Amino acid sequence: MSSVSPHPPTLAVQRLHPDAVLPNRQHTGDGGLDLCCLEPVHLEPGERGMIPTGIAVAVPLGYAGLVVPRSGLAARHGITVVNGPGTIDAGYRGELQVLLLNTDREEPFLASSGERIAQLLLVPVALPEVEQVSTLDDTARGGGGFGSTGR
Numbered sequence: 001m002s003s004v005s006p007h008p009p010t011l012a013v014q015r016l017h018p019d020a021v022l023p024n025r026q027h028t029g030d031g032g033l034d035l036c037c038l039e040p041v042h043l044e045p046g047e048r049g050m051i052p053t054g055i056a057v058a059v060p061l062g063y064a065g066l067v068v069p070r071s072g073l074a075a076r077h078g079i080t081v082v083n084g085p086g087t088i089d090a091g092y093r094g095e096l097q098v099l100l101l102n103t104d105r106e107e108p109f110l111a112s113s114g115e116r117i118a119q120l121l122l123v124p125v126a127l128p129e130v131e132q133v134s135t136l137d138d139t140a141r142g143g144g145g146f147g148s149t150g151r
């Protein structure tokens with residue numbers, strides 16, 4: 001039995017610049033769609049930048065687009081997504097821009113136009129109604145957090 005949805009959502013993508021690279025998967029079944037930079041990237045050690053992709057997307061209602069780091073760039077160059085994951089809401093129609101951070105302490109990060117810089121994951125999200133209550137139900141954990149279970 002396959003866990004793949006028989007009717008996956010469609011992601012409408014608008015190319016805002018003729019040189020923009022459309023999101024794509026490197027392998028069948030990959031969860032992430034690669035996002036590419038529209039312009040060359042140069043980030044000094046510790047520097048962050050808002051990197052344009054030259055595309056806009058229409059995330060389907062009931063889904064969110066999550067912009068996450070590429071593991072290879074993180075491992076080899078210390079590149080991550082500052083607000084990782086970045087959230088692309090279903091109603092957003094502006095250009096996708098990736099907030100990258102160079103965490104390397106010594107080496108600048110350089111990428112040419114069209115290079116893969118991040119990934120876009122399309123994930124289903126619950127859209128609950130908010131209900132104010134006077135108390136919440138009790139649980140064994142209660143308010144314990146931030147290290148309450150030990151190291």
